[in-house]
Amino acid sequence: MDGRKDPVLILNSLRSLYGRGVYPGRADNMGAPLWEDDPFHVLITTVLSQRTRDENTRVSAESLFGAYADPASIAAAPLGEIERLIRKAGFPHQKAMAIKEISRIIAEKGKVPADIGFLLSLPMVGRKTANCVLAYAFGLPAICVDTHVHRIANLLGLVDTSRPEDTEEALKKIVPPELWRDINSLFVRHGQVICLPRNPRCGQCPIREQCDYGQSR
Numbered sequence: 001m002d003g004r005k006d007p008v009l010i011l012n013s014l015r016s017l018y019g020r021g022v023y024p025g026r027a028d029n030m031g032a033p034l035w036e037d038d039p040f041h042v043l044i045t046t047v048l049s050q051r052t053r054d055e056n057t058r059v060s061a062e063s064l065f066g067a068y069a070d071p072a073s074i075a076a077a078p079l080g081e082i083e084r085l086i087r088k089a090g091f092p093h094q095k096a097m098a099i100k101e102i103s104r105i106i107a108e109k110g111k112v113p114a115d116i117g118f119l120l121s122l123p124m125v126g127r128k129t130a131n132c133v134l135a136y137a138f139g140l141p142a143i144c145v146d147t148h149v150h151r152i153a154n155l156l157g158l159v160d161t162s163r164p165e166d167t168e169e170a171l172k173k174i175v176p177p178e179l180w181r182d183i184n185s186l187f188v189r190h191g192q193v194i195c196l197p198r199n200p201r202c203g204q205c206p207i208r209e210q211c212d213y214g215q216s217r
């Protein structure tokens, strides 16, 4: 990262544009969701959000939680029924198996612990999902690195990494911990509105002055 870049300034500029963000499937422009904003529902919604768009996550989460609202009822639900309810999110068999097993484990445990080691032991929960739960459900300092965060942090020149795990570590070294939880929501929103994956709209971008890619165009 070169000396002229200020991650705090970048995040503040994005926050003035987008406000405070929300986790996948709970975007402001979709209205209030049906489910509670608690760790279990954030966890399941984040699993649903893997490899699909926010609209599909939202529809699937509403179908699932509309039929089965708590860990015990999802754990007891027939697998085929869960698959049917979440079909829009894609990979219904794989996601339904993971969601049913996660629900069984959480029902036994009584609650979702704010423990990254435990979260990483669950099916279909990698660092991105675990950090998303810690940041959005528990308000803890964690950086959820999805494709938008990884891509935009590299375009900006804040990091020079090829793997999301390395992006997480590199960002932790340059961003104050109190801002870690905002990175995902702000970069995701930026990636959806201006820094589009195929054709970033650098001409409209408020952080172009701080961006290596934007400066090179």
Ligand code: SF4
Binding pocket: 152, 155, 156, 194, 195, 196, 200, 201, 202, 203, 205, 206, 207, 208, 211, 212, 213, 214, 215
């Ligand atoms: S200047 Fe372009 S590449 Fe850089 S963050 Fe903005 S939109 Fe993305």
